[in-house]
Amino acid sequence: MIRSKRVNQVYRPIKKNAGLELDPIFNNGRVYFYSLGRWALFHGLQALGLEAGDSVLLPEFICRDLLAPLNKLGLKIHYYSLDKNLNPQLKGIDLPVAKAIIAVNYFGFACDLSPFREYCKHHQAFLIEDNAHGFLSKDPDGNWLGCRGDLGIFSFRKTFPLSDGAALYFSKEVELVKEPMSLAPREKSSRDFLSPKELIRNVGGFFGPSGIQLATKCLRLARKVVSGKEISSADHDDPAPELEIPTELAPLDMKKYLSEFDSVEETAKRLELFNEIGELLKGQDCRPLHSSLPSNCVPYSFAFFSSDAAIGRIKEVLRKKGLECFNWPELPLAVRKNAPDIYNQLWLVRWVW
Numbered sequence: 001m002i003r004s005k006r007v008n009q010v011y012r013p014i015k016k017n018a019g020l021e022l023d024p025i026f027n028n029g030r031v032y033f034y035s036l037g038r039w040a041l042f043h044g045l046q047a048l049g050l051e052a053g054d055s056v057l058l059p060e061f062i063c064r065d066l067l068a069p070l071n072k073l074g075l076k077i078h079y080y081s082l083d084k085n086l087n088p089q090l091k092g093i094d095l096p097v098a099k100a101i102i103a104v105n106y107f108g109f110a111c112d113l114s115p116f117r118e119y120c121k122h123h124q125a126f127l128i129e130d131n132a133h134g135f136l137s138k139d140p141d142g143n144w145l146g147c148r149g150d151l152g153i154f155s156f157r158k159t160f161p162l163s164d165g166a167a168l169y170f171s172k173e174v175e176l177v178k179e180p181m182s183l184a185p186r187e188k189s190s191r192d193f194l195s196p197k198e199l200i201r202n203v204g205g206f207f208g209p210s211g212i213q214l215a216t217k218c219l220r221l222a223r224k225v226v227s228g229k230e231i232s233s234a235d236h237d238d239p240a241p242e243l244e245i246p247t248e249l250a251p252l253d254m255k256k257y258l259s260e261f262d263s264v265e266e267t268a269k270r271l272e273l274f275n276e277i278g279e280l281l282k283g284q285d286c287r288p289l290h291s292s293l294p295s296n297c298v299p300y301s302f303a304f305f306s307s308d309a310a311i312g313r314i315k316e317v318l319r320k321k322g323l324e325c326f327n328w329p330e331l332p333l334a335v336r337k338n339a340p341d342i343y344n345q346l347w348l349v350r351w352v353w
């Protein structure tokens, strides 16, 4: 197996003393840190003054976990649809009136916010930018993703191998009904090294994404030997992930731990991986969501559409390079029933898990 230098760096990002700084990104607004992006959204919606019974509009193409903060607050959920390139369909459509609308920067690519701004102006709604995937990305005009709306959420743990870490950003202009609650940051502890997920990342991740797969298999086998039971796979019809957020924990001290990483190398790694995977999948029976990188984009993964018939061969091609892909997202139950095929055909070559 020939693995590129960058694939080997997926779980071992290049470190640097006094590296990545958060202040230049967030200094035009206010920022609060959380363990998960879902908690950031929960506290953000409360701070904006949204109450039970208020409506929020979000894309149909979304991971169903994101519904939990909305359901916990008793908000009504409405959806807007997307076209075959995942562009939101907002124009000329009779959309429900909502107090807030969520735009998503899928996979670190800037969403065009102009139709969202129009909607917000028309309905006096808040614009929420879900930037869970887009830390370090900017739009082509040089604006940091996640800082372009009234409220933005970040999930650093999706782009760096950290056990938790998310942020909630408010623009200076937005008036908050109350100060968002946030827990004091914590230092790393045994749970950041010894929990099953961290063990897999620390040991398996040394060998890149394929090492993660092997380490996961070994851990599952060890559990089966000790407990005598298989680890049951997730029940996709269980509504719980749409209703409950995992327990809120104090977040890792993001300013400290992110400053260990070299942002220049991190950016270069993600750009090179995107281009390498694009080359690798040329000639395969699939359609990349983006065939090139817009300026200032720092992608989170390589996304492509593939049929069930073609995906086996593609997985094999990726595996030979130490890479893997998975189907994303797990759609909300309410969307799943009538989802267009395209929503079920997106695959991501995953980097950090």
Ligand SMILES: Cc1ncc(COP(=O)(O)O)c(C=O)c1O
Pocket (backbone or CB within 6 Å): 035, 036, 037, 038, 039, 063, 065, 066, 104, 130, 132, 133, 155, 166
């Ligand atoms: C687009 C998007 N937004 C938000 C989230 C929530 O982030 P977190 O897992 O940190 O709560 C996820 C993942 O679950 C996501 O994919």
